[in-house]
Amino acid sequence: MFKFDGNYDNLEQVQPFYQEFMVIHNSIDGVATNRLFRGKIAGLAGDSEDTGIFLLQQLKTANKRSEKIDSLLKDGYKEVIAEDGGSTKYESVVKIGNDYSKAGVTEYPKARIVFAEKRMFIVPKGNRTRGYNVWPDSLIFAK
Numbered sequence: 001m002f003k004f005d006g007n008y009d010n011l012e013q014v015q016p017f018y019q020e021f022m023v024i025h026n027s028i029d030g031v032a033t034n035r036l037f038r039g040k041i042a043g044l045a046g047d048s049e050d051t052g053i054f055l056l057q058q059l060k061t062a063n064k065r066s067e068k069i070d071s072l073l074k075d076g077y078k079e080v081i082a083e084d085g086g087s088t089k090y091e092s093v094v095k096i097g098n099d100y101s102k103a104g105v106t107e108y109p110k111a112r113i114v115f116a117e118k119r120m121f122i123v124p125k126g127n128r129t130r131g132y133n134v135w136p137d138s139l140i141f142a143k
Contacts, residue, residue, distance in 0.1 A: 077142060095108070096138060
């Protein structure tokens with residue numbers, strides 16, 4: 001029986017239910033809302049069931065994000081860390097984490113990254129000043 005430990009960042013607490021969750025998730029047509037999992041995962045039922053399902057959704061997103069990062073690193077990308085100032089041009093800039101998901105991916109070919117006060121802004125090719133702010137929970141990879 002699952003009992004929530006009070007820590008939403010501890011995704012390991014739902015790891016034993018992940019395989020069963022993914023089997024159900026892969027069988028769903030459309031958006032996999034939390035209510036579609038209620039009562040279907042053995043051992044998760046009880047007072048903390050909704051929280052457990054939420055954490056399983058978060059674990060799925062974290063795994064997807066991790067897989068994308070591993071793929072980028074294998075393809076020769078390097079993580080870009082914010083600097084105090086300046087700018088650098090790259091053949092390809094990939095941002096992981098967007099308005100839709102922590103695992104969302106946006107690619108900018110031949111983009112420039114502008115650094116200012118430990119923040120980053122992506123300026124796509126063809127733009128001089130119009131770019132995109134990189135929020136702290138997003139990761140940037142470039143080559």
